Amino acid sequence: MHGASDEEAPSPFDAARDWAPRMGVFERAAQVICQILLAVMVLLIAAEVATRALTGASLEITDEIGGYLLAALTFISMPVCLVENAFHRVEFIQARLSERGRAFSELLFDLLSFACAGILLWQLWRMEAITWRSDDLAPTNLMTPLWIPRASMVVGTAILCITLLRILTRDLRRIAAGGSAPP
Amino acid sequence: MTPELQIITAFGVFLFLLAAGMTVPFAITVPAIVYLLLQGGLVGLKGLGLVSWGSMDSFTLTAVPLFILMAEILQGSGLSQRIYTGLSKLFAGIPGGLLQTNIAGCAVFASISGSSVATAASIGGVALPQLLSRNYDRPLSAGSLAAGGTLGILFPPSLAMIVYGTFTETSVAKLFMAGLLPGIILTLMFMSYIGVHAWLRPGVAPRERGARSIAEFVRAVAEVLPFAVLVGCTLGSIYAGLATPTEAAAIGCIMATIISVIWGELNLRVLADCLRRSVATIGNILFIIYAAFVFSYAISYAGVGEQVTGFLVGLDLSRWEFFAALFVLYTVLGCLVESLGMIVITVPLLYPVLVKYGIDPIWFGVILVMYIELGQISPPIGINLFVIQSIWKGKLSEVVMGTIPFHLIMFLLLALLMAFPQLAMWLPTHMNS
Numbered sequence: 245m246h247g248a249s250d251e252e253a254p255s256p257f258d259a260a261r262d263w264a265p266r267m268g269v270f271e272r273a274a275q276v277i278c279q280i281l282l283a284v285m286v287l288l289i290a291a292e293v294a295t296r297a298l299t300g301a302s303l304e305i306t307d308e309i310g311g312y313l314l315a316a317l318t319f320i321s322m323p324v325c326l327v328e329n330a331f332h333r334v335e336f337i338q339a340r341l342s343e344r345g346r347a348f349s350e351l352l353f354d355l356l357s358f359a360c361a362g363i364l365l366w367q368l369w370r371m372e373a374i375t376w377r378s379d380d381l382a383p384t385n386l387m388t389p390l391w392i393p394r395a396s397m398v399v400g401t402a403i404l405c406i407t408l409l410r411i412l413t414r415d416l417r418r419i420a421a422g423g424s425a426p427p
Numbered sequence: 428m429t430p431e432l433q434i435i436t437a438f439g440v441f442l443f444l445l446a447a448g449m450t451v452p453f454a455i456t457v458p459a460i461v462y463l464l465l466q467g468g469l470v471g472l473k474g475l476g477l478v479s480w481g482s483m484d485s486f487t488l489t490a491v492p493l494f495i496l497m498a499e500i501l502q503g504s505g506l507s508q509r510i511y512t513g514l515s516k517l518f519a520g521i522p523g524g525l526l527q528t529n530i531a532g533c534a535v536f537a538s539i540s541g542s543s544v545a546t547a548a549s550i551g552g553v554a555l556p557q558l559l560s561r562n563y564d565r566p567l568s569a570g571s572l573a574a575g576g577t578l579g580i581l582f583p584p585s586l587a588m589i590v591y592g593t594f595t596e597t598s599v600a601k602l603f604m605a606g607l608l609p610g611i612i613l614t615l616m617f618m619s620y621i622g623v624h625a626w627l628r629p630g631v632a633p634r635e636r637g638a639r640s641i642a643e644f645v646r647a648v649a650e651v652l653p654f655a656v657l658v659g660c661t662l663g664s665i666y667a668g669l670a671t672p673t674e675a676a677a678i679g680c681i682m683a684t685i686i687s688v689i690w691g692e693l694n695l696r697v698l699a700d701c702l703r704r705s706v707a708t709i710g711n712i713l714f715i716i717y718a719a720f721v722f723s724y725a726i727s728y729a730g731v732g733e734q735v736t737g738f739l740v741g742l743d744l745s746r747w748e749f750f751a752a753l754f755v756l757y758t759v760l761g762c763l764v765e766s767l768g769m770i771v772i773t774v775p776l777l778y779p780v781l782v783k784y785g786i787d788p789i790w791f792g793v794i795l796v797m798y799i800e801l802g803q804i805s806p807p808i809g810i811n812l813f814v815i816q817s818i819w820k821g822k823l824s825e826v827v828m829g830t831i832p833f834h835l836i837m838f839l840l841l842a843l844l845m846a847f848p849q850l851a852m853w854l855p856t857h858m859n860s
Binding site: 275278279282283285286288289290292293306307310311312313314315317318319321322324325328330331332333334335337338349353356357359360363364366367368370371372393394397 | 444445446447448449450451452453456457460472473475476477479480483484485486488489492493496670673674676677678680681699702703705706707708709710711713714715716717810
């Protein structure tokens with residue numbers, strides 16, 4: 245993955261990096277939430293092991309809460325990865341395009357990604373509304389109202405859409421500048 | 428559009444978007460949604476919400492972020508440098524010198540990281556400057572690190588095996604154990620090759636001196652000991668049936684934190700950095716897994732899985748012909764699709780076929796991981812090639828040339844695993860459940 249240049253040379257992606265979006269309020273909040281979720285996940289599961297080793301009894305909530313934390317982490321980390329350029333991509337065709345060609349292809353990819361994220365948000369919102377109306381509860385000791393953990397998916401995808409909108413704006417400005425570095 | 432044409436279109440769009448440079452998770456999700464729309468229109472999308480929840484509300488998958496965090500803590504606190512320093516005293520005396528340390532270091536770091544990229548980056552970052560300053564053969568130096576890094580997904584805790592186990596509902600603990608012996612064999616094969624090569628062509632690696640006294644030897648062992656304890660506790664607890672892989676990962680995180688505070692440079696600021704970097708890695712992997720679940724749902728929505736299974740079974744291949752077909756498929760895919768993508772796109776289609784051919788899913792998991800390892804050092808998109816090149820700032824062609832002998836060794840191990848499945852199956856059949 246990543247660039248495929250054979251010699252040490254200026255990267256063809258330098259100009260693209262100059263246009264990379266900065267982390268906004270939503271993405272920064274998402275990043276902090278993800279760090280907290282990860283820390284809670286470690287402590288919860290470690291507490292389960294310790295409790296079982298010391299008392300022979302289980303906390304009985306670890307599997308359930310662990311699953312909720314993972315779902316939340318999956319969706320809330322999406323916008324963070326997007327602005328941090330953490331998603332893998334194959335760049336050997338991109339590296340051979342002109343600045344303008346790269347700018348147009350980025351616009352196309354980001355439009356497709358936005359459409360995709362929009363459809364996911366629509367469907368996740370639909371499910372959240374149905375869960376809310378039907379008062380669905382988890383079939384566990386906690387009897388968690390399922391709209392609470394499922395809301396994390398809607399929130400994460402909504403922030404992803406906002407991030408993609410910001411990136412699309414950047415793409416248009418980049419094309420207007422002819423694909424070169426920002427002034 | 429006929430169903431066959433629809434599935435070909437979906438895969439075609441996926442490969443096109445991937446090759447053209449779209450980010451991997453979106454390159455999987457977009458064709459999946461297009462395929463659902465082709466199949467059922469807007470009604471086809473209605474299951475997306477429940478599929479999203481059902482796939483990611485998973486306790487098994489929580490092992491993925493925890494193992495990533497554990498490796499990040501060890502890497503962030505500078506402990507990969509200590510592994511390398513300690514191992515260089517223990518292994519540098521044998522022919523091949525620091526090149527042997529590369530492989531041993533990768534094997535040790537693989538046992539705590541679960542990721543090929545993390546392994547190649549951690550050991551490569553420490554080793555390459557030393558190798559170049561001491562005039563080691565450039566292609567062999569880079570090749571040993573790129574290939575050594577692939578051990579990251581064969582040794583437990585392998586992230587690839589966690590994902591495979593989740594998709595196939597196979598025991599992750601058994602998969603971990605199945606990868607251990609092949610991982611050790613592959614490490615020894617890599618080291619033997621380097622030893623013989625350095626013995627036949629002494630110019631590729633200068634003679635190094637190992638530990639010069641017992642005190643130095645003891646100090647070197649002390650450098651590696653914390654990792655041995657960490658690996659022993661995490662893997663030992665899984666093997667003994669005391670903890671699930673997820674629980675072992677959480678304990679591993681706590682132990683890694685303690686070890687890093689005592690022996691490394693871990694403080695609150697470094698820990699916060701580790702958490703921040705982990706979130707970026709975790710988000711990428713989890714999104715790929717989620718995207719694959721959506722793709723898998725799209726395929727099953729149309730019943731294409733059954734059609735593909737029926738077609739493959741209808742070919743009436745012998746077991747060896749089936750393996751030969753898999754060999755061709757994964758060798759080609761390995762050049763085009765990144766590691767987790769290979770698992771998540773092919774396994775839902777191939778898994779039902781395994782049952783028909785009487786192939787053990789645990790054993791197949793190890794074979795699949797071997798294919799993925801090969802893909803990680805295959806041009807044009809083998810990710811480890813680029814990891815090493817980015818640290819080295821040298822020629823990609825030298826990295827590629829350096830990995831060719833290691834490719835051949837991996838093919839040899841694949842053949843051994845196919846001829847002697849017990850190499851992978853012996854440990855899982857003897858572990859406590």
